[in-house]
Amino acid sequence: MMATKRFNRGVALVGAGMSSFGAFPGKTTRDLFVEAFKEMEASVDKGFDPKDINECYFGNFSSSQFEGQCFTAPFIANAVGMNPKPAIRAENACASGGTALRLGVMAIASGIADMVLVGGYEKETDQPTEKVTEILATASDNLYENVAGFTFPGLYAALATAYMHRYGATSETMMKVALQNHENGALNAKAQFGKRIGDFIMMKQKSAEKRGKPIPQWDDEMAFLHDPRANPVISWPMRLFDCSPVSDGAAALLLVAEDMAHNFTDKALHIIGNGIASGVPMHDRTDLTVIETATEAGRVAYEMAGVLPKDIQACEVHDCFTMTQVITTEDLGFFERGQGWKALEEGRTARDGDHPINTSGGLKSKGHPVGASGVGQVIEIWKQLRGEAEERQLPGEPTLGLTHNLGGSGQVCVVNIFERR
Amino acid sequence: MMATKRFNRGVALVGAGMSSFGAFPGKTTRDLFVEAFKEMEASVDKGFDPKDINECYFGNFSSSQFEGQCFTAPFIANAVGMNPKPAIRAENACASGGTALRLGVMAIASGIADMVLVGGYEKETDQPTEKVTEILATASDNLYENVAGFTFPGLYAALATAYMHRYGATSETMMKVALQNHENGALNAKAQFGKRIGDFIMMKQKSAEKRGKPIPQWDDEMAFLHDPRANPVISWPMRLFDCSPVSDGAAALLLVAEDMAHNFTDKALHIIGNGIASGVPMHDRTDLTVIETATEAGRVAYEMAGVLPKDIQACEVHDCFTMTQVITTEDLGFFERGQGWKALEEGRTARDGDHPINTSGGLKSKGHPVGASGVGQVIEIWKQLRGEAEERQLPGEPTLGLTHNLGGSGQVCVVNIFERR
Numbered sequence: 001m002m003a004t005k006r007f008n009r010g011v012a013l014v015g016a017g018m019s020s021f022g023a024f025p026g027k028t029t030r031d032l033f034v035e036a037f038k039e040m041e042a043s044v045d046k047g048f049d050p051k052d053i054n055e056c057y058f059g060n061f062s063s064s065q066f067e068g069q070c071f072t073a074p075f076i077a078n079a080v081g082m083n084p085k086p087a088i089r090a091e092n093a094c095a096s097g098g099t100a101l102r103l104g105v106m107a108i109a110s111g112i113a114d115m116v117l118v119g120g121y122e123k124e125t126d127q128p129t130e131k132v133t134e135i136l137a138t139a140s141d142n143l144y145e146n147v148a149g150f151t152f153p154g155l156y157a158a159l160a161t162a163y164m165h166r167y168g169a170t171s172e173t174m175m176k177v178a179l180q181n182h183e184n185g186a187l188n189a190k191a192q193f194g195k196r197i198g199d200f201i202m203m204k205q206k207s208a209e210k211r212g213k214p215i216p217q218w219d220d221e222m223a224f225l226h227d228p229r230a231n232p233v234i235s236w237p238m239r240l241f242d243c244s245p246v247s248d249g250a251a252a253l254l255l256v257a258e259d260m261a262h263n264f265t266d267k268a269l270h271i272i273g274n275g276i277a278s279g280v281p282m283h284d285r286t287d288l289t290v291i292e293t294a295t296e297a298g299r300v301a302y303e304m305a306g307v308l309p310k311d312i313q314a315c316e317v318h319d320c321f322t323m324t325q326v327i328t329t330e331d332l333g334f335f336e337r338g339q340g341w342k343a344l345e346e347g348r349t350a351r352d353g354d355h356p357i358n359t360s361g362g363l364k365s366k367g368h369p370v371g372a373s374g375v376g377q378v379i380e381i382w383k384q385l386r387g388e389a390e391e392r393q394l395p396g397e398p399t400l401g402l403t404h405n406l407g408g409s410g411q412v413c414v415v416n417i418f419e420r421r
Numbered sequence: 422m423m424a425t426k427r428f429n430r431g432v433a434l435v436g437a438g439m440s441s442f443g444a445f446p447g448k449t450t451r452d453l454f455v456e457a458f459k460e461m462e463a464s465v466d467k468g469f470d471p472k473d474i475n476e477c478y479f480g481n482f483s484s485s486q487f488e489g490q491c492f493t494a495p496f497i498a499n500a501v502g503m504n505p506k507p508a509i510r511a512e513n514a515c516a517s518g519g520t521a522l523r524l525g526v527m528a529i530a531s532g533i534a535d536m537v538l539v540g541g542y543e544k545e546t547d548q549p550t551e552k553v554t555e556i557l558a559t560a561s562d563n564l565y566e567n568v569a570g571f572t573f574p575g576l577y578a579a580l581a582t583a584y585m586h587r588y589g590a591t592s593e594t595m596m597k598v599a600l601q602n603h604e605n606g607a608l609n610a611k612a613q614f615g616k617r618i619g620d621f622i623m624m625k626q627k628s629a630e631k632r633g634k635p636i637p638q639w640d641d642e643m644a645f646l647h648d649p650r651a652n653p654v655i656s657w658p659m660r661l662f663d664c665s666p667v668s669d670g671a672a673a674l675l676l677v678a679e680d681m682a683h684n685f686t687d688k689a690l691h692i693i694g695n696g697i698a699s700g701v702p703m704h705d706r707t708d709l710t711v712i713e714t715a716t717e718a719g720r721v722a723y724e725m726a727g728v729l730p731k732d733i734q735a736c737e738v739h740d741c742f743t744m745t746q747v748i749t750t751e752d753l754g755f756f757e758r759g760q761g762w763k764a765l766e767e768g769r770t771a772r773d774g775d776h777p778i779n780t781s782g783g784l785k786s787k788g789h790p791v792g793a794s795g796v797g798q799v800i801e802i803w804k805q806l807r808g809e810a811e812e813r814q815l816p817g818e819p820t821l822g823l824t825h826n827l828g829g830s831g832q833v834c835v836v837n838i839f840e841r842r
Binding site: 005006007008009028030054056061062064065067068069070071073074075077078082083084085086087088089090091092093099102103105106107109110111112113114135138139141142143146276277278279280281284292293296407408411412 | 426427428429430449451475477482483485486488489490491492494495496498499503504505506507508509510511512513514520523524526527528530531532533534535556559560562563564567697698699700701702705713714717828829832833
């Protein structure tokens with residue numbers, strides 16, 4: 001193992017904004033990104049001149065397949081007045097946003113830029129769901145996985161099954177992840193499904209009442225999640241509420257060289273750790289209960305930052321499916337192998353726990369517009385570390401946060417560590 | 422206009438290799454990239470250990486649409502044993518390869534890497550030609566251009582028409598570009614259509630003879646190119662031989678920090694200039710006879726390198742269509758506006774001219790596997806500046822070379838300047 005290398009120059013985050021995540025039939029990625037950019041602009045405490053942005057890095061999974069528009073970078077740059085600045089699209093499936101952030105950091109560290117715009121965007125809901133599933137499946141291994149009939153719910157179901165088999169977690173573990181994330185997302189106005197499970201129950205009941213049907217009753221939220229009509233199986237053992245949704249959305253960040261940060265805000269976030277790792281597709285792994293790229297990207301980020309997993313106070317992980325969140329909390333060293341599901345069930349990852357996870361609601365509740373997701377995670381850390389997370393604000397003024405952004409079935413993972421000094 | 426910024430650390434090219442460009446029905450991009458990687462490995466004069474590669478940057482336009490495989494970076498990295506190293510795909514349409522090179526330079530300059538693998542790949546020929554045209558059209562503006570019926574031959578035909586109208590160039594100018602590039606490509610064993618126009622005439626004649634048909638005769642090569650049966654109109658005024666082909670191929674480069682270059686070769690190429698610019702799509706321009714991103718990227722690259730257009734001795738430009746080559750020689754400052762076509766017709770851009778262009782055969786003859794093209798251009802400069810270009814070697818031991826890689830209808834352009842010290 002080689003020594004962890006470092007960037008030549010520190011980088012700070014001084015602005016962050018996002019569109020709402022959801023289904024927006026009348027909007028394109030350009031529209032959504034303009035919304036995110038404007039919110040980012042407004043978030044820069046002391047203001048800035050967009051003309052001073054030197055370069056743009058954008059994460060996008062596959063607008064070519066979703067919207068018939070490949071080559072999005074110059075179009076998005078144009079939409080926010082950035083031409084002729086360099087504009088580059090990074091693609092690493094669901095880790096495209098995290099990858100774009102990595103490139104933005106690199107650009108400033110290289111000396112070629114002092115101020116960088118990082119963005120992410122995806123517009124998925126114009127396609128029918130079965131087409132979305134097919135498009136997303138192009139991020140699995142097309143020579144071995146999707147040709148064998150696998151789509152992503154199937155791949156992650158295999159991972160969930162392996163974990164349950166080895167460590168004794170159950171379907172209830174996954175349901176509790178959904179419960180927790182929707183509890184958080186209900187406090188996030190930008191979330192696509194910003195509702196508690198109890199809210200879904202009320203919706204079902206109201207809908208039945210309206211249609212003059214018998215009003216369904218459930219003893220509690222878990223009973224609702226156990227009911228195969230309310231929460232149908234998608235790919236056993238995963239049900240509907242174990243899957244993140246199909247979403248539209250965009251997010252934008254403003255990075256500057258660390259020594260310039262005070263010109264823009266007194267509350268900058270310093271990017272003190274950044275790790276990225278690549279690995280093999282799921283069919284080629286010997287152990288489905290770990291995602292090695294997460295561990296490797298985490299190791300690099302922790303080493304670079306000089307912090308330990310236990311130091312992290314705010315954390316957004318890539319919960320594309322509920323069990324992924326559990327496994328990730330082990331991959332990142334928050335809990336021992338096989339202990340993540342117990343920690344979850346004990347409430348340790350809730351907002352008032354000792355390792356709060358996905359206070360934004362996570363991809364599960366906030367939404368998962370693929371290319372935007374990794375950038376959107378950063379926005380939650382931005383809010384939590386600046387004390388701006390409103391009702392979902394973590395107690396104790398957290399100063400150290402982490403984002404974990406996964407691609408495909410984990411062939412790429414990006415981990416960032418942020419410090420508010 | 423802001424002052425040109427610089428990279429914190431010099432970067433050198435110490436290895437370069439490519440697959441043949443062509444149509445390879447039995448191969449995937451992974452196979453093609455392995456071929457390129459192996460040739461790159463063999464090209465490093467003093468050898469190197471692939472384990473020392475820190476990061477990988479790959480250019481790819483749209484394997485998702487061509488092969489059903491998005492998220493190619495980790496798969497390609499895996500194919501050449503690079504996991505768990507960071508692997509990132511850059512996409513900027515036909516400028517994806519040049520963009521990947523830009524990121525590789527940035528990675529080393531940032532301090533996060535000392536040795537970087539840069540690659541490019543595309544596998545287009547598994548799709549029928551009309552589908553390829555449709556896929557490529559996703560690089561135009563999907564809100565304004567392809568919905569209006571434009572595909573790339575149509576867009577570039579508009580550019581050719583505008584140039585002819587303003588400056589007096591003719592269809593013959595374009596034919597002479599094809600003649601010259603095929604003349605060069607005939608000396609390149611890796612070229613997809615490595616044949617002189619005279620060779621195509623002989624092929625047509627042999628084919629007729631074989632089928633017992635009357636043997637067609639043409640007075641000379643220009644007569645052949647004027648014959649609408651031999652060289653049919655694709656999108657007026659452009660004919661078949663004005664268009665680069667649909668291709669498969671891959672290319673690989675090895676970059677290291679400048680101060681380490683002597684460990685790998687005594688004949689490194691130093692990347693002394695690197696410019697990239699973004700711009701508006703064609704429907705939004707006021708002048709179709711220039712491509713402003715090329716001029717802007719060139720300006721940045723020249724300033725960074727401290728050289729002038731007249732200093733460039735070897736040059737590969739993005740001749741996706743013949744007239745693009747002519748316009749590019751003006752965009753890059755080799756000739757005054759409106760003079761490029763005369764320079765071409767006077768033979769000044771031929772191998773024995775004062776501004777040799779596309780000695781490899783260019784995209785026109787060598788082939789245009791989109792994501793690989795920008796990387797493949799560098800391989801020609803590598804060979805020319807090291808005196809390894811065999812029969813097409815430029816005289817006088819050139820030490821300064823340039824590559825120009827264009828995306829879409831020019832919404833992105835990347836210009837690199839290389840020096841052999």
